[in-house]
Amino acid sequence: MFNVEKIRKDFPILNRKVNGNPLVYFDNAATSQTPLVVINSIVDYYSNYNANIHRGVHALSQEATDKYEQARIKIQKHFNAAKAHEIIFTSGTTHAINLVANGFSSLLNKGDEVVVSAMEHHSNIVPWQMLCERTGAILKVIPINQEGELLIDIYQDLLSEKTKLVFCNHVSNALGTINPIEKIISEAHQVGAAVLIDGAQAAPHIVANVEELDVDFYTVSAHKVCGPTGVGVLYGKEDWLNKLPPYQGGGEMIAEVTFEKTTYAELPHKFEAGTPNICGGIAFGTALDYMNAIGFDAIALYENELLRYATKKLLEIDGLKIYGTAKHKTGVISFNIEGLHPYDIGSILDKLGIAVRTGHHCAQPIMDFYKIPGTVRASFSFYNTKEEIDILVQGVIRAKNMLQ
Amino acid sequence: MKIKEIQEEIIDEFAMFEDWMQRYEYMIELGKSLPLIDEQFKTDDYIIKGCQSKVWVHAKLDGNKLIFTADSDAIITKGIIAVLIRAFSNQTPQDIIDADTAFIDEIGLKEHLSPTRANGLVSMVKQIKLYAIAYQTQLN
Ligand SMILES: Cc1ncc(COP(=O)(O)O)c(C=O)c1O
Numbered sequence: 001m002f003n004v005e006k007i008r009k010d011f012p013i014l015n016r017k018v019n020g021n022p023l024v025y026f027d028n029a030a031t032s033q034t035p036l037v038v039i040n041s042i043v044d045y046y047s048n049y050n051a052n053i054h055r056g057v058h059a060l061s062q063e064a065t066d067k068y069e070q071a072r073i074k075i076q077k078h079f080n081a082a083k084a085h086e087i088i089f090t091s092g093t094t095h096a097i098n099l100v101a102n103g104f105s106s107l108l109n110k111g112d113e114v115v116v117s118a119m120e121h122h123s124n125i126v127p128w129q130m131l132c133e134r135t136g137a138i139l140k141v142i143p144i145n146q147e148g149e150l151l152i153d154i155y156q157d158l159l160s161e162k163t164k165l166v167f168c169n170h171v172s173n174a175l176g177t178i179n180p181i182e183k184i185i186s187e188a189h190q191v192g193a194a195v196l197i198d199g200a201q202a203a204p205h206i207v208a209n210v211e212e213l214d215v216d217f218y219t220v221s222a223h224k225v226c227g228p229t230g231v232g233v234l235y236g237k238e239d240w241l242n243k244l245p246p247y248q249g250g251g252e253m254i255a256e257v258t259f260e261k262t263t264y265a266e267l268p269h270k271f272e273a274g275t276p277n278i279c280g281g282i283a284f285g286t287a288l289d290y291m292n293a294i295g296f297d298a299i300a301l302y303e304n305e306l307l308r309y310a311t312k313k314l315l316e317i318d319g320l321k322i323y324g325t326a327k328h329k330t331g332v333i334s335f336n337i338e339g340l341h342p343y344d345i346g347s348i349l350d351k352l353g354i355a356v357r358t359g360h361h362c363a364q365p366i367m368d369f370y371k372i373p374g375t376v377r378a379s380f381s382f383y384n385t386k387e388e389i390d391i392l393v394q395g396v397i398r399a400k401n402m403l404q
Numbered sequence: 405m406k407i408k409e410i411q412e413e414i415i416d417e418f419a420m421f422e423d424w425m426q427r428y429e430y431m432i433e434l435g436k437s438l439p440l441i442d443e444q445f446k447t448d449d450y451i452i453k454g455c456q457s458k459v460w461v462h463a464k465l466d467g468n469k470l471i472f473t474a475d476s477d478a479i480i481t482k483g484i485i486a487v488l489i490r491a492f493s494n495q496t497p498q499d500i501i502d503a504d505t506a507f508i509d510e511i512g513l514k515e516h517l518s519p520t521r522a523n524g525l526v527s528m529v530k531q532i533k534l535y536a537i538a539y540q541t542q543l544n
Binding site: 374 | 424425428429432456457458477478479480481515516
């Protein structure tokens with residue numbers, strides 16, 4: 001049974017006060033909070049078996065290597081990847097996307113086309129723009145409608161035999177829209193294009209089955225699924241990962257080095273140069289165990305209830321407008337109040353102990369689309385409650401009264 | 405009045421407030437009453453782009469004194485601008501160069517002047533100083 005009061009006890013940070021008020025944490029889309037089991041796995045690593053991996057013959061190194069590789073397998077199983085070496089540890093989604101974009105530099109030619117959605121995080125725009133600058137490839141954009149949904153008809157028109165790559169998020173961080181990635185992937189494959197799905201925002205709410213999706217690349221950041229910051233993974237189909245050249249050179253990623261020629265290590269090590277975030281990778285595995293024990297179906301059900309409750313309550317406030325009203329969305333509410341600036345609302349909510357995000361959410365093209373400077377974004381997690389939503393609503397009303 | 409004296413006056417005023425609510429309400433009032441920057445200067449040439457809010461600053465020399473006008477799209481940011489302008493406008497460039505901004509901490513608005521807020525205010529303070537340096541060279 002899903003019991004939020006019991007779950008809240010797992011998160012030490014939820015006990016703290018901010019500006020004299022109990023913390024109400026609604027910035028989960030930026031970073032989720034960390035349960036004690038994950039904190040303990042970090043402490044355990046540094047207290048008991050901290051060592052460099054894949055290098056030592058000694059016991060600690062062996063233990064650390066085993067735990068790290070077990071974490072890789074947990075992540076593989078979670079996303080249903082065919083092989084463990086299709087899971088590449090990275091420092092997060094940004095790193096994962098850059099790794100792929102860099103690899104495609106040698107595979108794209110002038111005049112090739114790549115397709116991006118209009119609702120991407122800057123992490124899933126800028127690396128591709130850089131790629132286009134390097135290769136002379138052309139960037140095409142799938143537009144969105146007022147609800148914040150992709151215009152799939154136009155997407156289909158954008159695709160041609162010139163299209164080499166499509167990249168799109170599974171869930172939008174600024175709007176919460178869940179994109180129809182099954183369709184995006186299958187349409188792209190029909191013209192022979194590869195697809196990268198940025199799963200950073202989806203991972204806390206939806207378990208992507210990469211085999212079933214037949215996706216070529218899928219990226220995740222641990223810090224959005226109750227894990228630590230600075231670690232994440234790139235899932236890539238084995239064929240693609242073999243085709244892409246290494247991203248960074250260094251230790252760990254080589255088979256043999258002479259000054260004449262270096263041969264690269266096998267997957268996944270080819271893409272894992274240098275000492276990785278060993279502890280982070282292990283704690284990432286623990287975080288997925290934790291969330292799986294609660295159950296992603298139960299999490300999605302509960303978060304959806306929070307979303308519906310908050311949407312209803314917030315819309316009762318005069319002049320409040322929600323951006324992102326897609327039929328399928330996660331627990332993200334981006335809003336503005338007529339005549340008020342999001343920064344002002346966010347500053348007052350902060351004084352009340354309520355953490356929301358304000359600004360353009362690293363998705364400036366979306367803000368330009370709606371012709372707004374930014375929004376206030378409240379994003380929910382399974383450890384939030386309806387009582388906290390009531391506090392948010394009261395806070396917004398208070399801010400509105402102060403500012404108007 | 406000298407910058408230092410004005411700053412002390414501002415600190416005294418803010419000391420009367422009992423809690424953040426009163427401080428913020430005052431800032432919001434200040435923000436609303438800030439004389440607007442001339443529309444012709446509300447352009448990209450005068451903008452300081454923060455991630456969170458935008459700030460426009462314009463400076464002109466009147467005799468040997470620098471006059472600042474500024475604006476922002478966020479009202480709390482505008483309130484802080486009003487405080488900064490009160491302290492730094494209508495002063496000589498040299499006095500502006502020599503002045504410090506620690507009084508912002510003392511009136512409990514430090515968080516708004518943190519670079520992580522990305523609201524354009526930190527850059528605004530820098531910009532005020534840069535204008536002062538530029539006009540000082542011109543006066544010499
Ligand atoms: C959709 C999306 N993509 C990419 C990122 C970047 O993730 P990271 O900063 O962990 O690399 C984020 C994080 O905010 C995101 O929401």
